[in-house]
Amino acid sequence: MNRPEPPHAIVLCGAQRFDPTLGRAVRALGLDGPVALVTAGFQEREAEDQDIRAELGGTVENLRLHARADEAFAADAELRAAHRERQGALRHKQDFYRIRLEHALEAQHVVSQRRAPAAILAEEHEASLAEIRQLDAYHLGQCSRIHRAFETAVQPFERPAIARHRDELARILAASSLLVLAGGHVATLLNRLRLFGVAELCPGKPVAGFSGGAMVLCERVVLFHDSPPQGPGAAEVLDHGLGLCPGYVALPQPEMRLRLDDAERVSVMARRFAPARVLALPSGAAVTLEQGRATRVEGALLLTGDGTSVPFGPKGGA
Amino acid sequence: MTQRLAIHTLVESRPDAAAIDAWMAGRRFPVVEGSRVTFVYRGEVDAVALRHWIYALETRRALERVAGTDLYYLVMDVPPRSRVEYKFEIERGGAQEWILDPLNPNRARDPFGSNSVLQAEGYEVPDWTRHDPRARPGTLEPMTVRSAAFGGERAVQLYLPARLRRSRRYPLLVVHDGRDYLEYAGMKVVLDNLIHRLELPDLIVAFTSSPEREREYADDPAHGRFLTEELVPQLGARYPLVDQPQARALMGASFGAVASFSTAWHHPGFWGRLLLQSGSFAFTDIGRANRFGPMFDRVVALVNAFREAPSAVSERVFVCCGVYEKLIYENRSLVPLLDETGMQVRFVESRDGHNWEHWRDRLREGLSWLFPGPLMMVYE
Structure with missing residues (x-):
């Protein structure tokens, strides 16, 4: 699939449960009209969207992508089987990528503990990062290949089980002034958005995402947790995102997931995904981007190559 | 001073x-x-x-x-x-x-x-071992498994996650000494809590028990056949299980760890995950006499055979042992051999002994190592 036309305005927000910012940021866009809402990341709880409706105010229509996918799979067994096979292949690829990635990150950590002349250390740091970036790129390439094979073989948009829903979605989106993506299970969210080609149905339309919804708007979806129970967390690329917010990587819930006082981890995260800017979006954060420039910022942090996190500025820089 | x-x-x-x-x-x-x-x-x-x-x-x-x-x-x-x-x-x-x-x-x-x-100072009972009213409880259901390997039937307790859906597929964990894990390690509460915290995926757990564990768990081939060729297919006929090695785990403590390892050893490539707690992995470097006595003779034969020609019997193995246990030497000796086979191995030592609460305390890191939950996937 081709990259869809970028939105006129993009809003990236942190988690909304305790310090909501979505309504304020969206109202600041001055839009008029209904809002199309995606809560597919909530999976079976997709319909539990009352808090978001209250935060947005006005007319909100939930696109019900999770339920629509269930209906499509029930109606089209071939689609369901092919989809399940693709998901299995993606999981396998993620597992193998993770095996290599953990070793590469461990090597980077070992290198960073060594003492050597500064010039040599700088070269070796860069070589370690290049290896990690290469793994990320290889994994993304594998994901693309698997998606292309699925789309070529299955032609999902041509199948009545999907086309019927796409027609309805196109009508709803055409009448909406804004698309809002809620968070939740980020792989499910991305999967359902891709299944129905939602981004392609609303070219140029302003879009807002919070938490996991902000992650999928970026070019790459980066999964991260510095302290999971199973040991040191290795941030990993899940897949291509929707690509509507190029040049940024969104990391919501940093207060729970990131050790921002760990300079080495912060530095690796920032440098690994450069030249994209790595934004930490704590609760209470909201960033509005218009024509690629940040025009309104609340509470977001920019991770830097020197291992610090600094307030992200309204001019798009630190 | x-x-x-x-x-x-x-x-x-x-x-x-x-x-x-x-x-x-x-x-x-x-x-x-x-x-x-x-x-x-x-x-x-x-x-x-x-x-x-x-x-x-x-x-x-x-x-x-x-x-x-x-x-x-x-x-x-x-x-x-x-x-x-x-x-x-x-x-x-x-x-x-x-x-x-x-x-x-x-x-x-x-x-x-x-x-x-x-x-001692610094030890705290982990909060995830205590009942959490926010965690939706899974259910325990009895199941009878027909067994030609043992002759007759075996009773199994099944843990089913709170949100079991027929349209999804679930990983399977088989627990040795299941009654004791439920009774003395509070494992149902632990599963409820870890699933609620997204540290474990929804999974189906078969709590098995043996009427003669010293015999059946000590590398009895019938035991491996029972689990691999009878329990799993009969479970798979009733519940939606992921039919892949990485979604099948065996676990146990002491002789239960030996039974887990033995089952994987006799069915390589079938069980992709092992959790071995304070395993009774007795071995000898020369001769057959071991320091644990005749009850361990078959275990010694198994472990000696593995030590002689280590091979990847699984994909991912979590090993833990208390440093106050007699078995710490055997477990420390096993880990590098497991590691050299290409299996992913994680070894954790703790200042505890050969007892059920020690094994309970290691469940979070062990189970989430075998089956990482959707914590990395969910951003609400």
Whole structure:
């Protein structure tokens, strides 16, 4: 699939449960009209969207992508089987990528503990990062290949089980002034958005995402947790995102997931995904981007190559 | 310089009964002061001794009587984060009796009864082992499995996650000594909590038990056949299981760990995940005589065979053992061999012994290592 036309305005927000910012940021866009809402990341709880409706105010229509996918799979067994096979292949690829990635990150950590002349250390740091970036790129390439094979073989948009829903979605989106993506299970969210080609149905339309919804708007979806129970967390690329917010990587819930006082981890995260800017979006954060420039910022942090996190500025820089 | 402890101050004061009452009031026992622990017993007896299961130390240590009183005490060095199960041996009128520490409310149960528990400095009972009202409870359901391997039927307890949906597929965990894991390691609550916290995926757990574990768990090929060729297919016919090695795990403690390893050894490529807790992996470097006795002979043959030609029997293995266990040597010896086969291996040691609460305390890191939950996927 081709990259869809970028939105006129993009809003990236942190988690909304305790310090909501979505309504304020969206109202600041001055839009008029209904809002199309995606809560597919909530999976079976997709319909539990009352808090978001209250935060947005006005007319909100939930696109019900999770339920629509269930209906499509029930109606089209071939689609369901092919989809399940693709998901299995993606999981396998993620597992193998993770095996290599953990070793590469461990090597980077070992290198960073060594003492050597500064010039040599700088070269070796860069070589370690290049290896990690290469793994990320290889994994993304594998994901693309698997998606292309699925789309070529299955032609999902041509199948009545999907086309019927796409027609309805196109009508709803055409009448909406804004698309809002809620968070939740980020792989499910991305999967359902891709299944129905939602981004392609609303070219140029302003879009807002919070938490996991902000992650999928970026070019790459980066999964991260510095302290999971199973040991040191290795941030990993899940897949291509929707690509509507190029040049940024969104990391919501940093207060729970990131050790921002760990300079080495912060530095690796920032440098690994450069030249994209790595934004930490704590609760209470909201960033509005218009024509690629940040025009309104609340509470977001920019991770830097020197291992610090600094307030992200309204001019798009630190 | 020797640390001056509360008990020393008391003893030097030549206390009477009232002074001892005052000293004990409001105090927690055993008394933990840094890495120094004072065990205390009070009562009219002839002698008191501490009986514990720390392998590196004498298992019996006499408590000293404070002259002219009914107070006994023993000071020991116990490293931070230790958890030690113990009893007091009381001697009275020529008779001996093992009792729980009357001053210590911390108790642990096991199939043989219960023990008092010393929680050294820095040890805390993990919060995820306690009932959490926010966690939706899974259900336990009985299931009968027909077995040609053993002849007859075997009862299994199944844990089903709270949100079981037929349209999804689930990983399977098979637990040895399942009744004991449920009863003494609180494993149902642990599963409910870890799933609720997204640290484990929704999964189906088969709690199995054996009427003759010393025989069946000690590398009995019938046991591996029962699990692999009978239990899994019959479960798969009733529940939506992921039909892949990485979604099938075996776990157990002590002989249960041996049974897990043995089953994977005889069915390589089928069980992709192993959780081996304090495994009884006895071996010999020469000859057949082992330090554990004849009950371990078949285990020794199995472990010696693996040591001779290590191979990847699974994909991902979590091994844990207490440093106060006799088996720490065997487990430390096993880990590099597992590692060299290309299996992903994680080994965790803790300051604990061969007991169920120790195994409970390692479930979070062990299970989430085998089956990472959707924590990395969910951003609400």
